[in-house]
Amino acid sequence: DIQMTQSPSSLSASVGDRVTITCRASQSISNSLNWYQQNTGKAPKLLIYATSSLQSGVPSRFSGSGSGTDFTLTISSLQPEDFATYYCQQSYSDLLSFGPGTKLDIQ
Amino acid sequence: EVQLVESGGGLIQPGGSLRLSCAASGFNFRSYAMTWVRQAPGKGLKWVSTISATGYSTYYADSVKGRFTISRDSSKNTVYLQMHSLRAEDTALYYCAKKTGVAGDLDSWGQGTLVTVSS
Numbered sequence: 001d002i003q004m005t006q007s008p009s010s011l012s013a014s015v016g017d018r019v020t021i022t023c024r025a026s027q028s029i030s031n032s033l034n035w036y037q038q039n040t041g042k043a044p045k046l047l048i049y050a051t052s053s054l055q056s057g058v059p060s061r062f063s064g065s066g067s068g069t070d071f072t073l074t075i076s077s078l079q080p081e082d083f084a085t086y087y088c089q090q091s092y093s094d095l096l097s098f099g100p101g102t103k104l105d106i107q
Numbered sequence: 108e109v110q111l112v113e114s115g116g117g118l119i120q121p122g123g124s125l126r127l128s129c130a131a132s133g134f135n136f137r138s139y140a141m142t143w144v145r146q147a148p149g150k151g152l153k154w155v156s157t158i159s160a161t162g163y164s165t166y167y168a169d170s171v172k173g174r175f176t177i178s179r180d181s182s183k184n185t186v187y188l189q190m191h192s193l194r195a196e197d198t199a200l201y202y203c204a205k206k207t208g209v210a211g212d213l214d215s216w217g218q219g220t221l222v223t224v225s226s
Contacts, residue, residue, distance in 0.1 A: 096157065
């Protein structure tokens with residue numbers, strides 16, 4: 001099975017900051033990497049699919065990059081509604097797997 | 108608008124069985140694989156199971172293999188998760204999600220149904 005890791009596990013930042021979250025796969029997954037945002041008490045929401053494609057309706061301050069085993073999610077200028085938990089997920093294998101999550105909170 | 112509505116959760120004793128349902132609308136159900144993802148209280152997302160668009164292929168996490176069965180009924184636009192031999196560690200909010208065919212991402216999610224395994 002493909003294991004996913006994320007760093008950092010938590011991050012404190014301020015409105016307007018640029019933040020980057022890293023995700024690593026235990027083997028090459030090509031570009032089959034997706035990112036989700038989850039606010040407390042809510043269902044996850046797809047942000048980015050296939051490493052760098054922005055889901056419809058997602059603000060352009062979100063971007064993704066990477067390939068193979070190493071991937072990043074960048075938020076260019078944090079907005080109040082961005083403070084949430086972020087998960088990466090690989091879809092290279094039919095046996096899907098998620099990263100452990102990165103909690104982004106207000107500094 | 109895509110809608111996924113889960114139901115069937117509740118309090119169940121260890122060793123018991125439960126069947127979750129996910130009613131889908133707003134898209135061509137027959138064309139998409141469907142997935143169950145769970146989240147234990149205060150924990151992260153864990154993939155549980157996926158069923159292909161045709162229903163011919165099913166996939167399971169090791170932690171539920173042999174105990175859970177995923178199925179779908181295209182006449183009812185519903186996907187099911189039959190759970191047997193439930194354990195305390197199966198306690199979680201269970202989400203149903205639509206899996207896209209190209210990138211394999213989960214682009215639509217329900218609000219979840221809570222399963223609590225406790226005596």
